[in-house]
Amino acid sequence: MNYYCLVAGLPDLRMDDTKGLAEPGELIAEITPQLGADDRRLLRLLRAGYDNRNFLRYLHDKDARLDPAGELTQDDWAQLVKLMDENDHPSDTRLLPYWVDYYRLNPEDEIDAKGITREDYMSGLYYNYAMKADNRFLQQWFEFNLNLNNLLIAILCRKYEMDASKAVIGSNEIASILRTTHSRDFGIAGMFDQLELVMRLAEEPNLLEREKKLDALRWNWLEEHTFFNYFTVEKVLAFVLKTEMLHRWKQLSPEAGEKMFRDLLNSLKQGVKLQE
Template sequence: MGKYYCLIAGLPNIALDDSKLTYSISEFRQELDGILTKADKKLIDLFFLKFDNKNLIAHVKQPDRDPDPRGHITYDEFNALYKALKEEEKPPKNDRIPPYFKDFFKLYLENEGKENKQEIPWEDRLATLYYAYAMKNPNKFVGDWFSLNLNINNMLTAITCRKHGLDKAGYIVGDNEVAQALRTSNARDFGLGDTVDYLPDLGRIAEETDLMAREKKVDLLKWEWLEEHTFFKPFDIESIFAYLLKLEMIERWVTLDKVTGEKTFREIVGAMKKGSRITLNEFKAKLKK
C-alpha cells in the first residue's frame, strides 16, 4: 500500500451537513485513476461493487433497464457467466467479476422455478454474499467497515421487528456473530451488550420518531467511526477509502428530497404495523443505502 501525501493534502475538507458536493463519488473515482497502487485500487473497486449488485438485480427484473453507471460490470458479462453456469460449461475468465457472483448464480440456478417458495429475497441473498466477501478483505479497516454496516443494518432491523411484533429471524442478513445473536436471542440487548459498544447509541437512534433525523444520526455514527479509525492513518489508503464513504453520505443527503423521503419512510412503517413482509424488505433496502 502506498502513501498519498499530495492527494490527501489537496482534498477539500468535508462535513456531513455540507449542502453542496465537492465531488460525486464517480468523479472522485476518476480522480484516483492513475494515482493509486493496483492493490489499493481494488479496495475502491470493492466499494463500487454495491452498484454492480444493484444492476444485477435490476437486470433480472427489467432486462431492458439502463444500468447504474457507477457499476462497471456489463449486462453482457453477467449474461455470459450465467449462461456458462447454466450450461455447465467453464465460465469465461473475467477478473472484473468477483467470485461471489458465481456463487450467487449457482444458488439462483439451484432454486430456479422455486421463486415463490424461497423466503429470503434475492437482494438479501446477494447482499449476504457481498458482505461475506468484503469482510474477508485482508485490509482490516475495510473489513471492519463492512462488518460495521452489516451489524448496524441488522440491529436496526431487529429492533424494528421487535417493536412491531415481527419474527426477526428471517430478516437478518449474513452469518457473522452479531447476525447469529440477533436471530436467536430474546434478550433486550440481544446478548450483544458486552461486545457491540455502539448498541446503546443504536437503541437511542431507533427511538427517533423523525425518520429523516434518524437516518442522519446513523450516518453521523458511521462518520465518527471513520474519523476514529483513520486518525492514525492520515495519508494511507484507509483515509482515501473513508473520504469516498463520506462523499457518498453527503451525495445521498444533497440529492434526497426531504418531503418525498419522509413520506416514503412513514408509508413503510405504517404498512409494517400490519405485518407486511414486502414492506419490511423495502425498509431494509432503505437502511442499506
C-alpha cells in the same frame, strides 16, 4: 503505499455541506488510476455495492437503466451471464465470486420460498465476502455496518412483532444472535459498542433526523478509524464513503425518508407472509 498528492488534494468534507459534491461514480473513476493495483481492488470492493444492485436489475430486465456508479455496463453483464451459463467454474477478472453463488441459485426455490428478498440475499453474500477483504480497515467497516443495520432490523422486527430470523442478513456471530434473541439488550451487550446509542436513535420519531444521526455515527466511526492514517489508502476509502453519504443526503427529502421506511417495513411483512 502512501498517496501524498492524492490525499493532500482531497477537499475537506463536512456532514452539513453538500455543495460542489462529485458524483460517486465520477469520483471513483478519477481516483482509481491513481492507486496501486492492490488498493484498486479495495476501492473496487466499495464500488461492488452499486454493481450488486445493477446485477439484480439486469437479471430482472436486460434493458434496465443501470446506476452509472457501478463499474460494469450492460455489455459486461451480458458477457458475464453468458460465461456463467456456459461454464461450471467461470473465470473473469470482472466477476466477483459471490455473484456466481447468487446466480447458481434458483431464486424462486431458494430465496423467495425462504422469505428472503433477492436484495437481502445478495447483501448477505456481499458482506460475507467483504469482511474477508485483504485490509483490516475494510473488514472492520463492513462488519460495523452489518452489525448496525442488523440491529436496526432486529429493533424494527421486535417493535412490529415480526420474525427477525429471515430479515437479519450475513453470518457473523452478532447476526446469529439477533436472529433468535428475546433479551432486552438483544444479546449483544459488550459485543457492539454502539448498542445503547443505536437503541436510543431507533426511537427517534422523525425518520429523516434518525437517518442523519445514524449517518453521523458512521461518519464518526470513519474519523476514528482513520485518524492516524494520514496518507494511506484507508484515508482515500474513507473519503469515498463519506462522499457517498453526502450524496445520499443531497437527494433525500422527508418524503423520501418516509418511503424508505415504508418500503423496508413492507419488505419485512412480505417475508412474514412467504413463511406462512
